[in-house]
Amino acid sequence: MKIEQEGIKQITEEKFINLFSVPYTDTKGVKRTWGMASRRNLNELLCSNKNEKPEAIVIASVHDSGCIVVTKEFRVPLGDYEYGFPAGLIDYGESLESCAKRELFEECGLTLLKMSWVSPPIYSSAGMTDESIILIACTCTGTPTSVNTGESEEIETMLWSQEKAKHKLEGGGEHKFGSKAWPLLLMFARYGEL
Amino acid sequence: MKIEQEGIKQITEEKFINLFSVPYTDTKGVKRTWGMASRRNLNELLCSNKNEKPEAIVIASVHDSGCIVVTKEFRVPLGDYEYGFPAGLIDYGESLESCAKRELFEECGLTLLKMSWVSPPIYSSAGMTDESIILIACTCTGTPTSVNTGESEEIETMLWSQEKAKHKLEGGGEHKFGSKAWPLLLMFARYGEL
Numbered sequence: 158m159k160i161e162q163e164g165i166k167q168i169t170e171e172k173f174i175n176l177f178s179v180p181y182t183d184t185k186g187v188k189r190t191w192g193m194a195s196r197r198n199l200n201e202l203l204c205s206n207k208n209e210k211p212e213a214i215v216i217a218s219v220h221d222s223g224c225i226v227v228t229k230e231f232r233v234p235l236g237d238y239e240y241g242f243p244a245g246l247i248d249y250g251e252s253l254e255s256c257a258k259r260e261l262f263e264e265c266g267l268t269l270l271k272m273s274w275v276s277p278p279i280y281s282s283a284g285m286t287d288e289s290i291i292l293i294a295c296t297c298t299g300t301p302t303s304v305n306t307g308e309s310e311e312i313e314t315m316l317w318s319q320e321k322a323k324h325k326l327e328g329g330g331e332h333k334f335g336s337k338a339w340p341l342l343l344m345f346a347r348y349g350e351l
Numbered sequence: 352m353k354i355e356q357e358g359i360k361q362i363t364e365e366k367f368i369n370l371f372s373v374p375y376t377d378t379k380g381v382k383r384t385w386g387m388a389s390r391r392n393l394n395e396l397l398c399s400n401k402n403e404k405p406e407a408i409v410i411a412s413v414h415d416s417g418c419i420v421v422t423k424e425f426r427v428p429l430g431d432y433e434y435g436f437p438a439g440l441i442d443y444g445e446s447l448e449s450c451a452k453r454e455l456f457e458e459c460g461l462t463l464l465k466m467s468w469v470s471p472p473i474y475s476s477a478g479m480t481d482e483s484i485i486l487i488a489c490t491c492t493g494t495p496t497s498v499n500t501g502e503s504e505e506i507e508t509m510l511w512s513q514e515k516a517k518h519k520l521e522g523g524g525e526h527k528f529g530s531k532a533w534p535l536l537l538m539f540a541r542y543g544e545l
Contacts, residue, residue: 158425158505169362169370174386174479176363176370179427184505191427192368194388194479231352232477233373233385239477276537279530281476282484283426283433285368285388288476290530311352311378336473336484340534343470348542 158183167199168192177202194286202287211278211289215244215337216257217351218267218297224316225345226265226297227338231311240325241335243314244290257293265314266302269295273351281336292337294351322346352377361393362386371396388480396481405472405483409438409531410451411545412461412491418510419539420459420491421532425505434519435529437508438484451487459508460496463489467545475530486531488545516540 164180175198179191195202196212218226232239245260247253258269276292301314317325323346325332326339334342345351358374369392373385389396390406412420426433439454441447452463470486495508511519517540519526520533528536539545 158427160427160430162430168365171362171370171372171386174370174388176365176368176388178365179430181427192365193428194368194370195428196479232474233352233354233375234387234389234479234481235474235477236354236356236373239474241477276533277526277528279528279533280426280429280433281530282480282482283429283435283527283529285390285428285482286476286479287428288479289527290476292530292534332471333477333483334471334473335477336475336486336531337534339470339473340486340531340538344534344538 162203165199165202167202196288211247211291213244213246213288213290214253214256214260215242215290215292215335216261217242217292217294217338217341218261218269219273219295219345219351220267220316221270221296221298222316223349224318225322225342225351226261226267226301227315227317227342228264229313229315230264235333237333239335240332241338242341243312244335244337253291253293257295261295261297263305263307264303264310264312266305267297267299267314269297271296279337290337292341294341317342319346319349356397359393359396361396390482405441405485407438407440407482407484408447408450408454409436409484409486409529410455411436411486411488411532411535412455412463413467413489413539413545414461414510415464415490415492416510417543418512419516419536419545420455420461420495421509421511421536422458423507423509424458429527431527433529434526435532436535437506438529438531447485447487451489455489455491457499457501458497458504458506460499461491461493461508463491465490473531484531486535488535511536513540513543
């Protein structure tokens with residue numbers, strides 16, 4: 158398949174997220190278009206190369222109590238609370254570790270101790286958007302609090318033991334889980350580590 | 352926070368994905384709007400309740416050779432190949448097991464043997480979209496082939512041993528991985544199971 162890069166069109170002029178129409182030639186030589194959403198603007202899309210920057214991080218952290226840090230955050234697109242991990246957009250020029258420290262503190266009031274591993278950029282839903290995030294695993298300490306949370310955010314931080322994580326995952330559809338958090342919660346529930 | 356459900360506006364009239372503007376009141380009582388992308392139409396969004404249907408499945412499968420099934424698929428929004436798992440939209444009225452069987456066969460030419468576990472609906476990127484998917488783990492058999500793949504899809508199926516998965520994950524940013532596949536590949540690379 159081949160993208161006609163110069164034919165990409167921006168369909169909307171919104172502030173944070175826009176729709177784009179991307180012309181491409183399929184494997185049989187048929188010309189088609191694909192609709193996608195992106196946080197980037199047309200210029201950034203046109204200049205994109207194969208090593209584009211991830212937009213956000215998601216932080217899987219084990220507290221020094223041995224528990225995993227889980228956030229319950231109101232998400233407007235769901236009209237509901239999502240159970241996941243602390244996460245946030247990477248500020249311009251910010252390092253991954255600085256971003257992880259800042260978000261853990263702002264969203265949960267916790268202090269990052271040590272990074273365990275860092276994923277490459279992974280793609281949230283590649284049929285729909287170019288959004289990519291980096292998963293960071295770390296250890297942390299402190300008492301959870303939401304006093305540092307931004308005004309437009311509503312976040313509660315919980316510490317789940319391995320037993321509690323197991324129990325919560327067995328709850329089936331009781332909670333809405335984020336897709337980056339759920340598989341790592343499964344791993345933590347089974348093996349007690351990240 | 353509170354969504355003003357009746358004030359949700361559809362900004363675009365595209366076929367597969369649209370932008371919506373969602374008015375809400377934040378924790379301080381300030382009225383704001385949030386932009387989001389969705390595969391659903393305005394009517395479906397307005398009628399949504401807290402138990403909405405997932406749109407797609409992602410299939411983490413262990414082949415009877417002991418290898419994990421990995422797909423390399425061209426993704427227009429990335430303008431590149433994504434390494435992930437077989438996946439697809441759930442047809443109207445289709446059961447999860449039927450959908451998993453169909454997608455494994457269409458995308459990879461493989462036959463589903465036994466379902467291992469099924470996740471609840473998990474949310475791809477809850478700051479951007481209401482898209483949710485279900486992760487299915489299963490075993491499968493057969494010889495990978497792309498002869499059953501749709502015309503607008505370009506998919507190659509690979510079988511990765513635990514050693515190979517470990518090696519591929521250590522490759523850092525060499526491949527673009529899907530966010531649902533990467534954490535489960537990490538689990539498979541470490542523990543040899545799903």
